[in-house]
Amino acid sequence: MPELPEVEIVKQSLNKSITGKIITNILIKNRNLRFKIPRNFEKNIVKKKIIKVDRFSKHLILKFEDKSYLMIHLGMSGTIHLINKSIKKNTITNTSFYHSPLLPKKHNHVEIKIDNLKLIYNDPRRFGYFSYFKNDEQLNNIFKKYGPEPFDPLFDKNYIFNYFKNKKKNIKNFLIDQSFVSGIGNIYASEILFLCKILPSREVSSLSISDCQKISHFSKVVLRKAIEKGGSSIRDFINISGDQGSFQKNFNVYQRENKKCLKYSCRGTVLKKFISNRSSFFCNLCQK
């Protein structure tokens, strides 16, 4: 589910609601997430004061007063729910990616009490994970293998062009490769390539410097707009305050198989093709 824009929405929401508060308790109901949560995990978190909620790529990062960090990755199906305990019903006041305004009944694996709030981590597929880092060094170590975010000035045409030299994979594969650029997932990769007018199957060594400029530019455009629209809600997902994100209404190709290309004056059709076991959507005429 969550690519950079969706995680950014959660981050902004959490920042407003839990910054400055203290974790009073943590209850782990299921330790078997993507990586098993170690037994001594709770004692690292409890009684810590949250001074900031940050994000890198698709990772949520809670910074504590003692300069240690809690990192949460939502994987494919992770959602965060905030419940205000001072309200009688389990009303979700904030930060949910779930369609129902009520808390899901199943798969609430972690509960963190933060003053009068309860933060609940729900994740049916359990592809998400929690990590604790004692200091900056430990945290940064994790991110060494990640490429720049699309918004990073480093992610320019020269970086892209040089990176692609002597590479044989197709461009779609690289856009979702976090060591090349971090934060883009399967949905936005298709959308970005549509605006670039580049076929997802194009081998990157065949891309010109001007193609690379487009990739740099439209990656920013697509992600920025997705954040503005509150992220994308597909299937049963919604964003902060229980409202749906609306970027899915702006999809040009994603999940539009066999429909008409939306580019003005283009008479093409959107096709779906599996590239490395992941679905890709593209126009058969205006993308080359």
Next chain:
DNA sequence: AAGAGGCCCTGATAGC
């Protein structure tokens, strides 16, 4: 070293 493919897991949906 780069690239292809398997796999972790549950739930929704389509087809029978």
Next chain:
DNA sequence: TGCTATCAGGGCCTCT
């Protein structure tokens, strides 16, 4: 109140 197959937005690991 069927069953079975397929697919889903991520990313790590192994093998070649």
